[in-house]
Amino acid sequence: MSTSSEQPEKPLHELLTTSLVDIYVGAENTSWTIHEKLLCHHSPFFRNIFYNKANRESKSKTFGLPDSDDLPFELFVGWLYSRALRYPEAEKDVGPLLDLYFLSETFRIAKLSDDVVETVRAFYHNNETYPGLRRVQYVYANTSEDNQMREMMVNSVARYLTLSDAIPAHWENALKKNGQLSVDIIRSIQQWHLEGRSVPDARDVSQDRGREKVGFSAVEEGMSMTDIKDEDVDLDHSKTNGSS
Secondary structure: OOOOOOOOOOOHHHHOOOOEEEEEEOOOOEEEEEEHHHHHHHOHHHHHHHOOHHHHHHOOOEEEEOOOOHHHHHHHHHHHHHOOOOOOOOHHHHHHHHHHHHHHHHHOOHHHHHHHHHHHHHHHHHOOOOOOHHHHHHHHHHOOOOOHHHHHHHHHHHHHHHHOOOEOHHHHHHHHHOHHHHHHHHHHHHOOOOOHHHOOOOOOOOOOOOHHHHOOOOEOOOOOHHHHHHHOOOOOOOOOOOOO
16 A cells, blocks of 8 residues: 655645656656656655755756656646546556556555546446456556555455356456465455355255355356466566556
8 A cells, every 4th residue: 555745735836836857758768847846746756856865966857767658657647737537438448547556656646546546446336347357467466465456456356256146267267376366355255244144054954055056166158268368367477568
């Protein structure tokens, strides 16, 4: 979860001074000229870079982010000046928002992290869909425990799997291989605080335990092992672009 020492809000015009900094992004070194006071007001990460004693003495006004992509940083700059995010028109637009979320964690901007989580949450809710396996794995690969994006994703998936008639094959395969995700889903279900009488009791022979209906190994039919392998991405892989 992001940690930040956020400063009290200030009107935008007070942050648009004549002092500018140049941020170079990605392998192509795309140049972004940004108001220094605005950037440093919102980000402890950049405050430490541009306001530390050594930097002030060198009077350097440049910084490079070679491992970042242009689109997420463009979304960041848009948020910086407008305090608003572009709502995703399709599921493919969620990918850049996740990369923006990772940037917000690096830059230690809690408000931006919150805004991205709420935007992604609203997209899935409004479209009556759930995060796919690759989205969840991508978040797990780039976050640690006690992370709000991870928590939102897991809570959504827990509901999806619980209400499904069968576990989709690619999800079953992933859950067998990645214990932390399985544990997190169980923890999410525990937080529902279900009443005991609403949960079937396998010890009670008078209750229908449901095994005759679906079986413990019931998964979605019509999916080949090739499909499963294509969906299965190791949670421990390093961050890669285009994991949509």
